[in-house]
Amino acid sequence: MKKKQRVSIKDISKELGISITTISFIINKKAKNRISDEVIKKVEDYIKKVGYKPNTSAQTLRTGKTKTIVFMAEDISDPFFSAVAKEMEDIAYKNGYKIIYCSTENDKERASELISLFQDRQVDAFIITPPENFQQEIQELIDQKNEVVMLFDRRYNTTEHSYVILDNFNGAKTAAEKLIASGCINVAYVGIASDFSCMSERFEGYNDAIKNHQSQPMSLLLPFKDVKTKAGRAQFKSLLDQHKNIDGILFATNGLAINGLKGLKELNKKIPEELAVITFDDRDLFELHSPSISVLSQPVPALATELIKGTLQLLKGKNGPDETFQKILPGKLITRNSCNLGVYD
Amino acid sequence: MKKKQRVSIKDISKELGISITTISFIINKKAKNRISDEVIKKVEDYIKKVGYKPNTSAQTLRTGKTKTIVFMAEDISDPFFSAVAKEMEDIAYKNGYKIIYCSTENDKERASELISLFQDRQVDAFIITPPENFQQEIQELIDQKNEVVMLFDRRYNTTEHSYVILDNFNGAKTAAEKLIASGCINVAYVGIASDFSCMSERFEGYNDAIKNHQSQPMSLLLPFKDVKTKAGRAQFKSLLDQHKNIDGILFATNGLAINGLKGLKELNKKIPEELAVITFDDRDLFELHSPSISVLSQPVPALATELIKGTLQLLKGKNGPDETFQKILPGKLITRNSCNLGVYD
DNA sequence: TTAAACAAGTAAAACGTTTTACCAATTCGC
DNA sequence: GCGAATTGGTAAAACGTTTTACTTGTTTAA
Numbered sequence A, B: 001m002k003k004k005q006r007v008s009i010k011d012i013s014k015e016l017g018i019s020i021t022t023i024s025f026i027i028n029k030k031a032k033n034r035i036s037d038e039v040i041k042k043v044e045d046y047i048k049k050v051g052y053k054p055n056t057s058a059q060t061l062r063t064g065k066t067k068t069i070v071f072m073a074e075d076i077s078d079p080f081f082s083a084v085a086k087e088m089e090d091i092a093y094k095n096g097y098k099i100i101y102c103s104t105e106n107d108k109e110r111a112s113e114l115i116s117l118f119q120d121r122q123v124d125a126f127i128i129t130p131p132e133n134f135q136q137e138i139q140e141l142i143d144q145k146n147e148v149v150m151l152f153d154r155r156y157n158t159t160e161h162s163y164v165i166l167d168n169f170n171g172a173k174t175a176a177e178k179l180i181a182s183g184c185i186n187v188a189y190v191g192i193a194s195d196f197s198c199m200s201e202r203f204e205g206y207n208d209a210i211k212n213h214q215s216q217p218m219s220l221l222l223p224f225k226d227v228k229t230k231a232g233r234a235q236f237k238s239l240l241d242q243h244k245n246i247d248g249i250l251f252a253t254n255g256l257a258i259n260g261l262k263g264l265k266e267l268n269k270k271i272p273e274e275l276a277v278i279t280f281d282d283r284d285l286f287e288l289h290s291p292s293i294s295v296l297s298q299p300v301p302a303l304a305t306e307l308i309k310g311t312l313q314l315l316k317g318k319n320g321p322d323e324t325f326q327k328i329l330p331g332k333l334i335t336r337n338s339c340n341l342g343v344y345d
Numbered sequence C: 001t002t003a004a005a006c007a008a009g010t011a012a013a014a015c016g017t018t019t020t021a022c023c024a025a026t027t028c029g030c
Numbered sequence D: 001g002c003g004a005a006t007t008g009g010t011a012a013a014a015c016g017t018t019t020t021a022c023t024t025g026t027t028t029a030a
Helices: A009-016 A020-027 A037-050 A056-063 A079-094 A108-120 A135-144 A168-181 A197-210 A230-242 A254-266 A284-288 A300-316 B009-016 B020-027 B037-050 B056-063 B079-094 B108-120 B135-144 B168-181 B197-210 B230-242 B254-266 B284-288 B300-316
Strands: A068-073 A098-103 A125-128 A148-152 A162-166 A187-193 A218-223 A248-251 A276-280 A294-297 A326-329 A332-334 B068-073 B098-103 B125-128 B148-152 B162-166 B187-193 B218-223 B248-251 B276-280 B294-297 B326-329 B332-334
Touching: A009 A020, A009 A037, A020 A037, A056 B056, A068 A079, A068 A108, A079 A098, A079 A300, A079 B079, A079 B098, A098 B079, A098 B098, A108 A125, A108 A135, A125 A300, A135 A148, A148 A300, A162 A168, A162 A197, A162 A300, A168 A187, A168 A197, A168 A248, A168 A276, A168 A294, A168 A332, A187 A197, A187 A230, A187 A254, A197 A218, A218 A230, A230 A254, A248 A254, A254 A276, A254 A284, A254 B284, A284 B254, A284 B284, A300 A326, B009 B020, B009 B037, B020 B037, B068 B079, B068 B108, B079 B098, B079 B300, B108 B125, B108 B135, B125 B300, B135 B148, B148 B300, B162 B168, B162 B197, B162 B300, B168 B187, B168 B197, B168 B248, B168 B276, B168 B294, B168 B332, B187 B197, B187 B230, B187 B254, B197 B218, B218 B230, B230 B254, B248 B254, B254 B276, B254 B284, B300 B326
Parallel strands: A068 A098, A068 A125, A125 A148, A148 A162, A162 A326, A187 A218, A187 A248, A248 A276, A276 A294, B068 B098, B068 B125, B125 B148, B148 B162, B162 B326, B187 B218, B187 B248, B248 B276, B276 B294
Antiparallel strands: A294 A332, B294 B332
16 A cells, blocks of 8 residues: 655665665675675675665666667567567566567658667667668668667678578578479469568579479569558469469468468469468468468577577677677478378378 | 767757756746746757757656556467557557566466566556456555556456456357357357456356357366367367257357367368357458358457557546546457358358 | 735756765785 | 785765756736
C-alpha cells in the first residue's frame, strides 16, 4: 500500500558514515587497491540488505550510456523477426540492457525517422534490418560512431560493417539441388526484386545449382509490395502459364510461399505430383499443410544469440570503435512431402 | 564523421541571453501569462533552428517519469501478441512514450522477476497478460500505485482494475451456435484448464449455446503445458475415441486448433464431413488449410488501440490515481469451409 | 497616496550518479 | 632521517533538466 522509498547512495553514505565516492567505487568494482576489504564488505553487505539498485537515469545522465539496444526489424509481427526478438530478450536483460523493438515496414522515411528518434533518446546500439535503398543512411550512421550498428538478415558488400546473416547462397543451392534430386526437370525460382543481399545471394545459389542441369533459369522477381497481394499472385500464375514445363519451385521467403500456395490452390495444382515445392523460413503452418511443405529453415536461436552477443561485445568495445562482428550461419533443409516425388521410395 | 554536439538549455540560455528557467517554461508550454510573446517567439524560433531535443535522462532524473511502458505478454513471438505489439508502437511513439516488450512464458517466477526488474528501472506503466495464479501479485502491484497497471486478454472478477479484453462469452456462444446451425448434433469444446478469465468465459459461452440443444456438454480442458505437445494431442484423440458421436469441435485457442488439426490429420478425419471445426484467433494458415478453417477472430487493431489509448489516458491521470479503464470488444465470426456442411447450399 | 495585484523574468536547489583531483597517514629506499 | 611512494579515503564538480521561491518594475483599486 505504501510506496517504499528508494535508497540512494547518499542514504547509504549517511547511514554508514562512509563517503559517496567510496561507495560508488565499491559498487562499480573499482575499489581494488583503493579501499580496505573491511569497508568493502561492510558496504556490500548493507547494499544487499537494503536492496539498493542504482538509479538508471542518473547513471545515464552522468555517463551518456542508456543501456538500451534498438531492434529495428522490417516487421516485428512477422514470425521470424518476433522469434528472434524473443530469443534476444533474456541475454540482453541478463547483461543489464533493455531492448526496444520497432518496425520499418520496409519504408526508408520511417526508418530514418525511427533512427533519429532513438538517437535523440541516446540509445547505445542499433540492430537493423535495413529497408531498400538504405545503404547511404546506414553508412552515415556507422560513420557518426555514436552508436554500435549491427545489421541483420541483410548486408552490404561495399561497406565494412557488422552483421549476422544466414548463408543464403548455400541454403538456396541446397534447396534447389534437393528439388533436382527429387526428380524435377525444370525448377523455377520465385523471389523479391530488391537490393537486399539475402535476395541476390539466394538467387545466385539457385542459379549455381541449376547451371549444369537445365537449359535456362526460370524466375519471377516480385516487387516487395506485391509479395502478399493478389497482384503478386497473378504474376505468379502467369509465370506458370508461360512455362508449362515447370515442375519444381523454390520460394525465397515464406511470404512468397504462402501467397504462391494460395495461387496453386486456385489453379488446382497437385503438389508434389505436378509441382514440387520448397521454401525458405519454416513456419508451423508448413508442417500442417497438405501436403506438408519442405523448407530451408533458418537457425533462429543461433542467429539471435550471435546477434545479441555480437552487439554486446561491440558495446564493451575492448578492441576499439572500429571493431566489426560478422557471422554467417548455415540453414537447415527440412524435407517434407511437398518435394517427395517418390523417386527413391 | 564528426559527432555533432547536442545543444542543451544552458547553451540556448547563453546564446540568447535568457535565463534557463524562462526557456524551460517555454519548452514546457508553461509560459502563458508569465513570459512575453516576443521572448517566447525568439526562443521557439531558435529551438527550431538548432533542433534542440531535451535530454531524456535529465528529465527522468528530475521528474521520476521514464516515459516507458512495458508490454508483458505471455509470449511476444506468438502472432496474436506480436500483432498487438506492433499496432501499439506507433501511438506510443507519437505520444512520446517508448514500449519495452517481454514474455512471461506463463511462468509466475519469471513474471515476478520481470516486474521487479522494470520497477527498478522506473517504468511508468505495465500492460500485462498475467500468467496463471498471479492475481495476488497483480493486486499488490496495483496497490503500490507506483505504476499504471493495465491487464490484457485476461481479467479478475474479484478485483477492481483496468483491462482490455475480447467479449469471450459471446464469441464462444456465436461460434458454437454456428456449428449447431451448420448441422452439428454433438458439439465438443476443447480448451485450457486454467484460471484465465478468457478460458472460463469461453467455456461458459459454449455451454450457454448448447444447453437447449444437446443432452450434455463434451469437453476437454488441457493443462497449459500440453497445448502444443504430443501428449495433448493424445488426450484430444482419446476424447474423440470416447465420444464417437462428436461431429463438431470448438477450439478455444489457435494453439489448441493447430495441435488438434494435426491429430485429426493423423486420424484421417474428414473435415467438415465427419467433423466440423471452428477455432478462436485467426491466423493466415487457417485460410490456406484444406479445408479452410472458420474462426472467431479477435479485432487486433481495435484491441491494441484501446490498450494503448487507455494506458496513456491513465498515465495522464486527469481523474485521479484510482481511475480505471475497462473495455470489452466483440469478436468476429469468419465463416470458411471447415464448418460448411452444405446444409444451406 | 498607498497598499495590493500583476507582469515578466530569474537564481538556485534538487534529482542520483561518476570521476577528477586532492588529502592524510603510513611505509619504503637509501 | 628524509623525500618518495603507497594506502585508504574524500570533496566537489558535472551531467541537463524542472520547479519553488524570489525580484523588480508597473498598474490598479480605494
